[in-house]
Amino acid sequence: MKQPVEYLNNDTTPCLKCENHAILIARTDYYCKDCFIRFVRGKQRKQMVSEQYRAKFGIQAEKYGIQKVLLAFSGGITSMVLLDILSDLLLEQQKTHKGVTGFNLIIVNIDEFEIFLLNKKIQDIIPNLIQKYNGISIEFKVLSLDSFINEESLYKISLNDEFKSFFKEYNQDITILDILNQTINKSSAEDLLNIIYKNLLLEVAYVENCQTIVLGHSMTRIANEIVALTVKGRGSEIHESIKDHTEIYKNHEIKIMYPLRDVLYAEIIEYGKLADLYQFTIESTIKKSKISKNLTIRDLISNYFTQLTETGYASTASTVVKTGEKLGKSKEKKLGNCKVCNEEIYKNPSTWLKTITVNEPASIETEEELEYNKLYKESTQEEELKLGNPLELCYGCIITLGGFKQTDSGLLWPLKSEEKQLNYIYENDEVEKQHILDEYTL
Amino acid sequence: MPEIIQKKLKVSALCELCHARKAVMKRPKNLMKLCKECFYNVFETEIHNTIVSNNLFSPGDKIAIGASGGKDSTVLASVLKTLNERYNYGLHLVLLSIDEGIVGYRDDSLATVKRNQKQYNMPLEIVSYKDLYNWSMDEIVSCAGIRSSCTYCGVLRRQALDRGAEKLGINHVVTGHNADDVAETVLMNILRGDINRLESSTRILTDSDNSPVKRSKPFKYTYQKEIVLYAHYKKLDYFSTECTYAPEAFRGTARELLKGLESIRPSCIMDIIYSGEHLSLAPKKKKQTVAYKNKKRIEQEINQDGSVKLDTKPKTNKCEKCGYLSSNKICKACVLLQGLELNRAKVSLDSNSAIDGAAKLSKTLEGLSF
Numbered sequence: 001m002k003q004p005v006e007y008l009n010n011d012t013t014p015c016l017k018c019e020n021h022a023i024l025i026a027r028t029d030y031y032c033k034d035c036f037i038r039f040v041r042g043k044q045r046k047q048m049v050s051e052q053y054r055a056k057f058g059i060q061a062e063k064y065g066i067q068k069v070l071l072a073f074s075g076g077i078t079s080m081v082l083l084d085i086l087s088d089l090l091l092e093q094q095k096t097h098k099g100v101t102g103f104n105l106i107i108v109n110i111d112e113f114e115i116f117l118l119n120k121k122i123q124d125i126i127p128n129l130i131q132k133y134n135g136i137s138i139e140f141k142v143l144s145l146d147s148f149i150n151e152e153s154l155y156k157i158s159l160n161d162e163f164k165s166f167f168k169e170y171n172q173d174i175t176i177l178d179i180l181n182q183t184i185n186k187s188s189a190e191d192l193l194n195i196i197y198k199n200l201l202l203e204v205a206y207v208e209n210c211q212t213i214v215l216g217h218s219m220t221r222i223a224n225e226i227v228a229l230t231v232k233g234r235g236s237e238i239h240e241s242i243k244d245h246t247e248i249y250k251n252h253e254i255k256i257m258y259p260l261r262d263v264l265y266a267e268i269i270e271y272g273k274l275a276d277l278y279q280f281t282i283e284s285t286i287k288k289s290k291i292s293k294n295l296t297i298r299d300l301i302s303n304y305f306t307q308l309t310e311t312g313y314a315s316t317a318s319t320v321v322k323t324g325e326k327l328g329k330s331k332e333k334k335l336g337n338c339k340v341c342n343e344e345i346y347k348n349p350s351t352w353l354k355t356i357t358v359n360e361p362a363s364i365e366t367e368e369e370l371e372y373n374k375l376y377k378e379s380t381q382e383e384e385l386k387l388g389n390p391l392e393l394c395y396g397c398i399i400t401l402g403g404f405k406q407t408d409s410g411l412l413w414p415l416k417s418e419e420k421q422l423n424y425i426y427e428n429d430e431v432e433k434q435h436i437l438d439e440y441t442l
Numbered sequence: 443m444p445e446i447i448q449k450k451l452k453v454s455a456l457c458e459l460c461h462a463r464k465a466v467m468k469r470p471k472n473l474m475k476l477c478k479e480c481f482y483n484v485f486e487t488e489i490h491n492t493i494v495s496n497n498l499f500s501p502g503d504k505i506a507i508g509a510s511g512g513k514d515s516t517v518l519a520s521v522l523k524t525l526n527e528r529y530n531y532g533l534h535l536v537l538l539s540i541d542e543g544i545v546g547y548r549d550d551s552l553a554t555v556k557r558n559q560k561q562y563n564m565p566l567e568i569v570s571y572k573d574l575y576n577w578s579m580d581e582i583v584s585c586a587g588i589r590s591s592c593t594y595c596g597v598l599r600r601q602a603l604d605r606g607a608e609k610l611g612i613n614h615v616v617t618g619h620n621a622d623d624v625a626e627t628v629l630m631n632i633l634r635g636d637i638n639r640l641e642s643s644t645r646i647l648t649d650s651d652n653s654p655v656k657r658s659k660p661f662k663y664t665y666q667k668e669i670v671l672y673a674h675y676k677k678l679d680y681f682s683t684e685c686t687y688a689p690e691a692f693r694g695t696a697r698e699l700l701k702g703l704e705s706i707r708p709s710c711i712m713d714i715i716y717s718g719e720h721l722s723l724a725p726k727k728k729k730q731t732v733a734y735k736n737k738k739r740i741e742q743e744i745n746q747d748g749s750v751k752l753d754t755k756p757k758t759n760k761c762e763k764c765g766y767l768s769s770n771k772i773c774k775a776c777v778l779l780q781g782l783e784l785n786r787a788k789v790s791l792d793s794n795s796a797i798d799g800a801a802k803l804s805k806t807l808e809g810l811s812f
């Protein structure tokens with residue numbers, strides 16, 4: 001079967017772009033190593049052509065002010081490749097414009113060391129990366145995942161039989177890991193992490209005055225996201241979340257971009273190998289289960305795409321992305337915003353679910369049944385479960401909430417999350433020092 | 443049930459809804475442990491809710507149940523009969539079967555339908571492809587190949603159901619399409635980029651200009667596994683062999699994916715349908731050019747035949763060949779049949795892969811409607 005990127009063996013076919021011998025075929029074209037790297041870089045440049053990201057002078061420079069781009073950096077291969085590409089862009093800008101670049105780069109990592117049992121600490125690879133990209137100034141920040149929760153604002157959210165959600169105050173010291181460990185469903189944890197990451201990145205971008213957030217999502221990953229959102233009952237979010245778009249966060253406009261949206265995951269992997277980036281990457285030591293019952297929604301969808309590629313349906317990812325891009329706002333009436341994920345709510349989710357998932361028993365008929373029912377009532381100590389006040393949730397969050405044991409725990413979540421205390425585990429103050437030196441030494 | 447009296451049940455073994463009877467099953471939709479009675483109750487009530495909240499029927503309606511003898515349509519006939527009596531819908535129910543002409547599959551399943559006719563005491567009408575089109579599915583497959591069998595079969599069935607219903611003076615056919623089918627279609631449309639069907643695939647009632655007969659799916663929110671359980675507990679008489687012409691390969695992969703997803707999150711079938719009900723296409727960006735193009739086309743049309751057609755919707759006309767309602771000169775079925783006649787000798791519908799063939803075919807078909 002034809003793979004998205006195929007290596008050539010001792011082939012003398014010339015590269016599409018230069019005289020050198022090609023080493024691989026990508027999208028039916030022959031490339032040498034350098035030209036393939038340039039080809040992938042070109043994909044990013046095409047996405048970020050806007051004046052905003054170019055070196056600017058005079059009126060233009062004034063108009064845009066200092067542009068700051070936040071790179072969401074997990075340490076995985078895709079974000080590593082995007083870092084490599086952006087550094088290359090900045091270096092080139094510096095060279096051609098006498099030290100002036102189009103934007104400043106802030107690299108933000110949300111610490112996953114504990115939750116994913118990573119093989120390395122990100123703090124340990126940062127010095128190597130700073131050295132590798134020493135021509136440009138990069139700010140690195142590692143943010144604690146627990147920055148998302150603020151003790152005072154924790155609430156316990158639960159669901160009743162009619163799919164209505166409630167909240168009540170809950171005061172206890174708890175970590176994100178504790179919260180996620182209470183799910184009985186891995187996909188629920190995955191869904192909540194998504195919400196946490198998005199919120200934290202926006203918060204950092206806001207605090208740091210970044211106008212843009214870039215994510216390393218490949219075309220394959222975006223296709224996965226489209227299917228995953230559909231599967232999670234979040235179909236109405238697709239049109240917005242997979243396009244490059246602007247979020248309004250605390251009255252600030254923050255642009256979210258996927259500069260590698262035209263690059264296949266397989267191409268990113270090859271770039272990573274050819275540019276020798278794997279020495280820096282970080283991985284989870286948790287082995288993915290072979291049993292699909294232990295996988296998450298996203299895992300299953302990834303496997304599906306991989307298996308499609310193997311059986312020759314290689315263009316599916318791009319078809320899915322194109323389909324997703326054609327979607328727009330739902331034509332249903334908007335009812336409000338979800339208090340957990342902040343997404344828009346259309347068809348009333350609890351009414352919708354209640355109509356098609358009845359929870360009424362058939363009538364009790366015989367003496368014997370009545371007897372059993374009495375027995376049951378005696379055995380349960382009639383503890384009135386006080387669920388608290390009603391809370392507006394979207395369909396996706398109701399389903400996620402269903403992945404928690406309702407009786408004892410429910411979901412613990414910060415509801416009034418305006419006040420975030422960002423807690424950085426690591427910041428490279430070298431950058432800061434360099435700025436001061438540049439400015440004040442003669 | 444004397445055994446229960448002898449052995450006292452533990453409270454934890456009771457049904458999670460009534461807490462009065464022994465739980466005998468886990469409900470596939472939410473894994474709740476239920477007794478038989480409560481399962482029947484929730485299963486039937488959910489279908490009733492779906493019918494009522496979507497205003498599917500009015501009193502006095504004559505409804506044809508598309509009956510294949512398979513579990514979906516057998517359970518549909520049984521449940522509709524039950525609900526019609528319980529809630530006084532006032533419906534006249536009729537069984538309508540299509541004989542596609544697939545030896546070893548449809549001939550046996552039709553025998554089941556004939557038994558159902560007696561069991562449910564409903565009139566039965568059978569319409570056959572051979573009578574209607576002079577082609578049986580077996581003949582079509584031997585001529586056009588197995589890969590697009592379902593595409594042919596689907597187009598022909600649609601028209602056959604319409605004709606059967608019309609013959610009976612009925613304008614509403616209900617089919618046994620269940621929640622799994624709907625969810626699978628939503629996934630398929632996304633995976634295959636079938637933009638034209640994205641918005642309509644989750645509709646419970648289709649009422650199209652091209653057909654005098656409306657279609658609805660009372661099982662839109664009913665899980666396939668629950669249909670199987672219901673048929674099993676109620677000891678319904680159905681035919682369980684699959685069609686000899688397996689569904690196309692690509693649909694198979696989507697089905698596999700859905701199965702995997704359901705095993706990790708049973709609600710995902712409903713979740714996908716909820717998503718599907720919210721999918722809508724973004725308005726076209728270049729409004730001006732479109733308006734300009736339309737204008738030009740209208741002008742051309744006036745020049746050509748002197749009549750003015752302002753509406754973008756085509757007027758429903760009749761197929762020149764068969765007289766069936768169609769927005770084109772020749773209806774989809776006749777186009778397919780024409781192609782078959784041409785190919786009767788040489789089988790030339792070779793395609794690179796299953797998906798290509800099916801996609802090509804449905805593109806051709808889409809080109810026909812406006």
Ligand code: SF4
Pocket residue numbers: 542579591592593595596685686687688689
């Ligand atoms: S599986 Fe395909 S060929 Fe067989 S009856 Fe159904 S639509 Fe027709």
Ligand SMILES: [Zn+2]
Pocket residue numbers: 015016017018019020031032033034035036
């Ligand atoms: Zn080259």
Ligand SMILES: [Zn+2]
Pocket residue numbers: 338339340341342343393394395396397398
């Ligand atoms: Zn939500």
Ligand SMILES: [Zn+2]
Pocket residue numbers: 361362457458459460461462463476477478479480481
């Ligand atoms: Zn019960």
Ligand SMILES: [Zn+2]
Pocket residue numbers: 761762763764765766772773774775776777
């Ligand atoms: Zn015709």
